[in-house]
Amino acid sequence: MQILIAEDDTHLRDGLKVLFLNEGYECTTAQDGQEALNAYISNKPDFCVFDVMMPKIDGFELCRRIRQQDQDTPIILLTAKGEEVDKVVGLELGADDYIPKPFGTRELLARIKAISRRALKGQSQTKQNTNPFTMHHFEIDPKTMRATNNETKIELTMRELNVLEMLYENKGKVVKRLELFEQCWGRRYMTNSRALDQFISQLRQKIEEDPSNPTIIKTVHGVGYRYE
Helix, strand or coil: CEEEEECCCHHHHHHHHHHHHHCCCEEEEECCHHHHHHHHHHHCCCEEEEECCCCCCCHHHHHHHHHCCCCCCCEEEEECCCCHHHHHHHHHCCCCEEEECCCCHHHHHHHHHHHHHHHHHHHHHHHHCCCCEEECCEEEECCCCEEEECCEEEECCHHHHHHHHHHHHCCCCEEEHHHHHHHHHCCCCCCCCCHHHHHHHHHHHHHCCCCCCCCCCEEECCCEEECC
8 A cells, every 4th residue: 555645844754654664555755735746646645644734735725635536545634733623624625534743653553554444445335336326306326426406417525425325225214423424434533523514514505405404414413314
């Protein structure tokens, strides 16, 4: 597996490279966000580890640009910031995990391995679940990653598709917040995180006829969401 490391701190960048090489991974390094973006386009790594505070292009913007063309490659963001709002921003932009500095090397390696396993599992499941399904006024096609209503076609991200599939497969049942996080984000986040609520709100804006009165993704307060 090839890991792309983007970190402007030379000592930390070199340390991460040695750590990953010792674990048997291949590594590409970048000292700023622009260099990292160029390396991503050229090398198509299997995994990305990005610092947030970098010159030229910061980690948030780098994550956003990559997610515009690639929903699958796992991304971990490293940052000295620890405020909840920063975590929410990172998750909304498509990061798979968010690790504040300082961090333990064993923890970082464990998260990389766990996310890699889930990514492979998710890709396998996506290849199997290719039949279109209907949710109220939309037909959703996993092959094209689109929701279609008459002549209206809405492009879905992989995570949006995974959330809709999970709700559809549990029609009439409440899907708990932690279950959605575990299956669609890849790990259990704190229950007070606003990331899921904001993600669902944005998804409703795309697929609900009236987002303020949703018929596809209904909130079960304090528990999770349900599709009926």
